[in-house]
Amino acid sequence: MMLNRFNNREAEGLDDLEMRVYTSRLLGVDQNLVLHGGGNTSIKIDDILYVKGSGWDLGSIEKEGFSPAKIEALLELLNYNTLSDSDMVKYQREALTDKTAPNPSVEAILHALIPYKFVDHTHADAVVTLSNTENGESLIEEVYGEKYLIVPYIMPGFILAKEIYKMVKDVDWDSLDGIILHNHGIFTFSNDAKTSYNNMINSVSMAEDYLKGKSYDMEKLKNILEDKKGYPISLRVNTSYIAKYFASQNEDLFKKGVLTPEHIIRTKRSPALIIENYEDEINSYIKEYKDYFKRYASSEIILNPAPNWLVLKNYGVVAIGKNEKEARVIEDIIMHTIEAILRGETLGGYRSINEKDSFDMEYWELEQNKLKGK
Ligand code: ZN
Numbered sequence: 001m002m003l004n005r006f007n008n009r010e011a012e013g014l015d016d017l018e019m020r021v022y023t024s025r026l027l028g029v030d031q032n033l034v035l036h037g038g039g040n041t042s043i044k045i046d047d048i049l050y051v052k053g054s055g056w057d058l059g060s061i062e063k064e065g066f067s068p069a070k071i072e073a074l075l076e077l078l079n080y081n082t083l084s085d086s087d088m089v090k091y092q093r094e095a096l097t098d099k100t101a102p103n104p105s106v107e108a109i110l111h112a113l114i115p116y117k118f119v120d121h122t123h124a125d126a127v128v129t130l131s132n133t134e135n136g137e138s139l140i141e142e143v144y145g146e147k148y149l150i151v152p153y154i155m156p157g158f159i160l161a162k163e164i165y166k167m168v169k170d171v172d173w174d175s176l177d178g179i180i181l182h183n184h185g186i187f188t189f190s191n192d193a194k195t196s197y198n199n200m201i202n203s204v205s206m207a208e209d210y211l212k213g214k215s216y217d218m219e220k221l222k223n224i225l226e227d228k229k230g231y232p233i234s235l236r237v238n239t240s241y242i243a244k245y246f247a248s249q250n251e252d253l254f255k256k257g258v259l260t261p262e263h264i265i266r267t268k269r270s271p272a273l274i275i276e277n278y279e280d281e282i283n284s285y286i287k288e289y290k291d292y293f294k295r296y297a298s299s300e301i302i303l304n305p306a307p308n309w310l311v312l313k314n315y316g317v318v319a320i321g322k323n324e325k326e327a328r329v330i331e332d333i334i335m336h337t338i339e340a341i342l343r344g345e346t347l348g349g350y351r352s353i354n355e356k357d358s359f360d361m362e363y364w365e366l367e368q369n370k371l372k373g374k
């Protein structure tokens with residue numbers, strides 16, 4: 001869920017144009033929505049469209065940053081079959097009621113034809129991330145198919161406005177929560193500034209939730225692990241970009257071994273991979289661990305065979321400690337290990353000490369003596 005920055009107290013008593021400035025800034029300060037001058041917003045007051053002028057940044061825009069243009073004059077431009085960029089700029093300037101105002105955004109005509117008082121447009125990372133993929137069309141359809149107009153990529157400017165103009169001729173605007181522009185961004189709109197802003201935040205959150213992937217039932221996982229470990233535990237779940245990336249890699253990578261021998265006491269040689277059937281997957285980890293023990297053991301005593309960390313497929317990693325402090329230590333170690341493994345793979349392949357050396361370290365006499373109470 002994206003952060004919704006709207007604050008009723010801050011918005012209290014603002015007139016329409018002030019409200020336009022306020023929610024434009026809320027959009028502009030969020031770098032997940034727009035970067036460095038990107039995106040644009042507008043408000044219609046009577047027959048005038050106040051639209052972001054070029055050279056202004058949404059995050060710091062003032063009233064003077066909105067160029068006032070006659071709506072009718074902008075809509076008349078849609079009668080042209082084609083319009084060069086320079087002609088469009090010229091005609092948009094001619095539509096201005098204040099000739100000292102900055103040039104209206106290149107998306108001004110599009111703002112004019114959306115029949116709502118407030119129109120917000122951003123280039124939200126989550127939306128374009130989904131769209132800019134091999135399966136972008138079906139992903140966007142899956143997330144936004146219901147209540148959004150989905151527009152294929154068209155270069156911003158006159159031809160985009162013209163295409164949307166054709167697409168919306170028979171559209172029931174009230175059935176729409178927004179417009180998704182493939183490979184470009186998203187529009188939301190409403191006669192109320194707060195609703196348009198909320199629609200933006202909620203719409204982008206839909207893409208963010210999709211990107212996060214399926215979630216895991218941590219309570220269930222914790223109960224199973226406590227059962228297998230035989231004592232209460234603390235979990236640290238890490239879903240950072242690097243953890244998630246690691247968790248999306250081939251299973252072989254998870255078994256590549258420790259960063260330095262001493263870590264094996266904390267992490268064991270490898271994590272358990274969790275995909276769906278938590279209990280079965282943990283049981284098979286335990287079985288593999290016991291097999292590994294048998295392969296190398298002579299008189300040693302087996303350590304607790306349950307895993308000390310998990311890879312949650314496509315989601316992230318989990319450190320398991322007997323308390324929060326130990327879980328943090330293990331989390332630190334696995335995050336450094338993950339980074340080394342990923343970097344190692346770019347250097348021809350990560351290779352740690354082998355399984356036998358790992359066993360010797362894990363079952364080092366000095367450690368075993370502690371277990372035997374010597
Ligand atoms: Zn744009």
